[in-house]
Amino acid sequence: MLQVELSPEEIRTAKPYRQWDMTDAEYARFTDLIGHLPTFTEVGLASGMWSEHCAYKYSKPVLRRFWTKNENVVMGPGEGAGAIRIGDGKVVVFKAESHNHPSAVEPYEGAATGVGGIIRDIFSMGAKPIAVLDSLRFGELDNPRTRQLLDQIVAGIAGYGNAIGIPTVGGETAFDPTYARNPLVNAMCVGIMDEDQLQKGRAAGVGNAILYVGAKTGRDGINGASFASGTFSDSEAADRSAVQVGDPFMEKLLVDACLEVTNDHQDILVGMQDMGAAGLVSSSVEMAGKADSGMQLDLDLVPQREPGMTPFEIMLSESQERMLLCVAAGHEDEISAIFARYGLDAVVIGRVTASHQYILTHHGETVCDIPVSSLTSDAPVYQQESRRPARLDSPAAPWQPAITDPTAAWLTLMNQPTIASKASLYGRYDAQVQTNTVVLPGSDAAVLRIKGTQRAIAVTTDSAGRFVYLDPAIGGQRTVAEAAANLVASGAAPLGITDCLNYGDPTKPEIFYELATSAAGITAATKVFNTPVISGNVSLYNETNGTAIYPTPMVGMVGVIDDLTTITTPAFKQPDDLVYLVGETTADFSGSEVQKMLTGTIGGTLPALPLTAIKDRQDHVLRAIRTHLVSAVHDISEGGLLAALAEMAFPNMLGAALKINVPAAWLFSETPGRFLITVAPAHQQAFEAALGGAAALLGTVTAAPQFTIAAADATFLAAVPDLHKAWEEGIPCRLN
């Protein structure tokens, strides 16, 4: 994309900013704020910084209502990532970020750079990244484009994460036609550090140096933030030059060098920030803004990959693997020498100034001279119109599956791509490097021990677009409740969440309603589960030809396990262990996997979620785990009780003989807030007492790998190897 630099007068008449999704009104507002007709560079910077991706101009009123603080939160939203205490003087630092738009256009690099970007957010805080998770949503696998997207997105995540040496330990992958043209790629990174080493992205202290570190700046990802803040359509070719290219080797060096600086040179490091969306402009101006400083940069000093780059391109390039540091004056060489040892460029490109202006020079000319605040705190915020979508007022009639052959339905269910084993995908990720992964992918949550302590953390990502589509408020609540259940099932106490809010075009009142209402649902649930939102990101405009995806907030939750001996997995351990169901089963089929499987679509209404009762039940389960009363715990979610049972039987190829006093069809119900738990016979009494009568004994684990299930209206059998085969082949068979 060749940029012809127009004069300020020409900009006013030709309005080139419209192609960067900046409106005439925003241009006028910006002109007012800076007090002169903006130059080409200035208006370009504003288009990037005022994009939804950087300014959250549509979502801010929603984000402000999140619950973000409790006694454990050390750093809430607003920095590179949030931080929360886990004990032993340590904090866990985490954040999730979407890379949906780039991955739709260039799946390998889009996914790879999504991983690279979120990792930088973590070590920019001074934390050592110890785990990556990925939450992925695709269309149906009968579509060749979807199969290619899946293969390349997984390859991109693997290509980056494996090389950089951070284990990819978990996540989720699900399939629905709504994501066919707008796949979701949400990556979460988790880091660990001592609380007293926490860094901030600040450029303070007049005269202090602004140090550019890492890869050179090229013409890749130019104005990617604006690109990510637009929709796709058949009539416009997607802009591949807006997608970046990743280099995990460079980032590996960058992580190690930056952590050496934050660990050993805290006294002379003032601040550090990743160059992410809107590249050099966002990192530098945000660092100045947060410290209420001014800044002057000489763009001729910026390491550049190719000649002839314009200020617009230099400032808005989203070349990867770059960091910006603020270093105490006089200590520049000390820090540069560290980076030099890793073979990395580290160049002083400017200084913190006493004024509040953001000044850029290029070839001896001033190309930008505007207040810092015009790009940061004075960016517009819109209170959008909100309108309840008509579909919510005319829901489909309640639906119940007619199951004549429960065994056959069970086999078909296990083969559904959303339920089926994801081993053929996550088997391509290195899940064990750094040797901390106690519970590997494929469980309710991944568990990582913290070396040098008796503690571990559990991490999960969850999203439930189907439920949010049917009822935004309850869907939002369910997403949080489900994440908490996954952690509890692993033996962890939930601590906090990060989120990626994936929605359509927020300027449509119905979309804004979905965003605001589901966020309110998330807030209500986070207060009950005591899991504040400490970081997150928003991905809007997930639309093609005017049709939006299901509203899909993704929640990444982290919890702590205080005693390594209380880590729990879903696998049946021993024959004769007792099998319990915790939580009532009712006819909850709206948005269920069985509804999609049998009708091809979803519909209906969701019952209110008894959040307090669910939390209370989770607390009881956690107490039983911590007192060593259980041998296996599994949260019941997608697919219902039978799907969960099968997953418990697979690892050790055991079976179970069970009597469950509901109709066989209800075994496919997805009533939230339930667990399956196994208990050694010796602990029967103590366990039942610990659960306070909330656990119903269903039967026992058997050595024979077979299920014998007596439901209220039918008794049926299923061979575990058959279920396993259906489950294992679900995805590979559809890919070949």
Next chain:
Amino acid sequence: MRAAVITFPGSNCDTDLQWALQQICGIPADLIPASQDSLAGYDAVFLPGGFSYGDYLRSGAIARFSPIMGAVKQFAAAGGYVIGICNGFQILTEAGLLPGALQWNTSLHFICAPATLTVVNTATAFSNQYTENQAITLPIAHGEGNYYADPVTLADLEAHHQVVFRYRENPNGSLNDIAGITNRAGNVLGMMPHPERRVEALLGGTDGQGVFNSLAHTVKEAAVHVAG
């Protein structure tokens, strides 16, 4: 015994190896940058897993030119123990310290999975604490672990009992199910599976300890002989 673990730019299993050696097996281990050119004072040298120099050209192809590799060659020539794991194995074949090459897995995908191996030769410095034909489980995590050598080389390897570990179910297409080999002299080992990832019950088992304990045993015995 004192071990050196080489950190190439892009190595990512170097600290895992150091942890396994030091914290779990009680063997002091230092991280040595690949820019260094001396290995004086060490009884064994480990080349760790990872993506040295990004592995953009071919796994291990750039690492073999790094300054430390001159010292590694001298160290090996003098009879010192050299162990390459995963990327380290790839580097040793690129450097000519071990025969053959590691090609892309037949699936053309990176594979991270537990692999069951047979210890086929327990008469080596790296496997004497295992029992003959013992089945052990170690994780593999590689894209290029498919061992290849020409028929003459392969026959030679077998004739001299240089194969130490074989896969029970071949995950990557390796000829003769080879998971790990030594050089003819028996002081250089290359293996694709990661013993350092399997040294703690908490992380799934301790089968990997045998490699480190065998080496510690060998070094200790040699010291006794020298002293005696």
